[in-house]
Amino acid sequence: xxxxxxxxxxxxxxxxxxxxxxxxxxxxxxxxxxxxxxxxxxxxxxxxxxxxxxxxxxxxxxxxxxxxxxxxxxxxxxxxxxxxxxxxxxxxxxxxxxxxxxxxxxxxxxxxxxxxxxxxxxxxxxxxxxxxxxxxxxxxxxxxxxxxxxxxxxxxxxxxxxxxxxxxxxxxxxxxxxxxxxxxxxxx
Numbered sequence: 256x257x258x259x260x261x262x263x264x265x266x267x268x269x270x271x272x273x274x275x276x277x278x279x280x281x282x283x284x285x286x287x288x289x290x291x292x293x294x295x296x297x298x299x300x301x302x303x304x305x306x307x308x309x310x311x312x313x314x315x316x317x318x319x320x321x322x323x324x325x326x327x328x329x330x331x332x333x334x335x336x337x338x339x340x341x342x343x344x345x346x347x348x349x350x351x352x353x354x355x356x357x358x359x360x361x362x363x364x365x366x367x368x369x370x371x372x373x374x375x376x377x378x379x380x381x382x383x384x385x386x387x388x389x390x391x392x393x394x395x396x397x398x399x400x401x402x403x404x405x406x407x408x409x410x411x412x413x414x415x416x417x418x419x420x421x422x423x424x425x426x427x428x429x430x431x432x433x434x435x436x437x438x439x440x441x442x443x
Contacts, residue, residue, distance in 0.1 A: 257300075257301070257347050257348050257349050257350065258349075258350050258351065258376045258377070259298060259299050259300070259349070259350065259351045259352075259353060259371065259376060260299060260300070260301060260302070260303060260344040260347060260349035260351070260352045260353070261291075261294030261295065261297075261299030261300070261301070261302040261303065261352075261353050261355075261367075262302075262303045262304075262305065262340040262341070262344060262352050262353065262354045262355070263287060263290045263291060263294065263302065263303070263304045263305065263355055263356075263357055264305050264333060264336045264337060264340065264354065264355070264356050264357060264414075265277035265286075265287050265290070265304050265305055265306060265313060265336075265357035266305045266306055266307030266308060266310075266326040266329035266333075266335070266336040267307065267308060267329065267333065267336075267357075268307070268308035268309075268329075268330070269308070269358075271439045271440050272358075272438070272439060272440060272441055273441060274309075275308045275309045275312075275313060276357050276358040276438070277304075277306070277309075277313045277357045278309065278312060278313060278316070279441075281360060285316050286357050286358065286360060287304060287313055287316060287317065287357050288316055288317070288318065289360070289363075290355060290356075290357050290359070291304065291317065291318060291321050292318070292364070293355075293362065293363045293364045293366075293367050294353060294355065294367055294394075295318075296364045296367075297353075297364045297365075297366075297367025297368045297370075297371060298367065298368060298371045299353050299367065299371075301320065301321070301322055301347065302320075302321050302322070303321070303322045303323075303324050303340055303343055303344060304317060304321055304322070304323050304324065305324045305326050305329075305336035305337075305339055305340045306323045306324065306325060306326065307325075307326040307327070307329025307330070307335075307336065308329060310323070310325060322343070324339050324340050324343045325339070326339045326340075331410075331411060332410070332411040332412040332413070333409075333411075333412050333413075333414055334409035334410045334411050334412065334413050334414055335409075337354070337405070337406070337409040337414045337415065338406045338409045340352075340354070341354075341397075341402045341405060341406050341409075342406060344402065345399070345402045345403070349399060349402075350376065350377060350378075350379050350398070350399050351374070351376065351378070351379070351381060351396055351397065351398050351399065352396075352397045352402065353367060353370065353371070353394050353395070353396050353397075354393065354394060354395050354397060354415075355367075355393045355394035355395075356393050356437060358437045358438045358439070359392075359393060359433075359435060359436070359437055359438075360438060361433040361434055361435075361436070362385070362392075362393065362394070362429075362433045362435055363432070363433065365429075365432045365433075366385050366394065366429045366432050366433055366435075367394060369385075369427055369429055369432065370383060370384075370385050370394055370396055370427050370429070371396065373396075373425060373427045374396055374425070378398055379398040379399040379400050380398045380400050380401075381396055381397070381398040381425070382395075382396070382397060382398065382401060382419065382422055382423065382424045382425065383395070383396040383424060383425040383426070383427055384396065384419065384424055384425075384426060384427065385426075385427055385429045385435060386426040386427060386428050386429065386430070386435075387428075387429060387430040387433065387434055387435035387436075388428075388430040389426070389428070389430075390435070391419070391424070391426060392429075392435035393435065395415065395419070397415070401418070401422075404418060405418050
């Protein structure tokens with residue numbers, strides 16, 4: 256069994272942004288590279304990246320050892336990326352999966368470490384998520400027991416929100432580390 260697998264949801268086409276946000280460059284690296292590094296340095300391994308729009312270009316910038324997960328139906332919404340990524344993580348024997356979005360530029364390794372520190376690495380029943388000034392956000396930590404039920408509910412642009420809303424979830428405050436805001440449009 257693999258303890259903690261990281262999953263970056265990066266398959267979107269970024270229509271409002273003008274292109275895939277995975278390929279946006281900032282500080283000498285793409286957002287997908289930065290997000291992968293945050294998960295890996297934070298304690299996740301292996302790290303999976305859900306790819307769809309411009310999959311070849313996104314895969315080309317992934318660091319060695321990172322596993323791309325093709326999402327052929329990525330245009331149907333984020334749920335497709337979540338289903339594909341969680342399925343691959345389950346196939347790897349993940350006890351827990353840390354899921355994050357590629358478009359959270361200020362969420363870094365400190366947030367991942369704090370989230371992981373809030374749970375026993377062997378707890379397959381854990382449901383936890385980072386919170387920013389009390390507002391639930393990403394990344395989220397999902398124990399193995401919850402992977403299949405979340406996959407079943409993930410449709411269209413709905414990910415795990417409905418599932419999390421029906422279960423006890425530990426909120427891990429990270430507002431002192433980041434805002435947790437996603438970026439939908441390029442700076443003006």
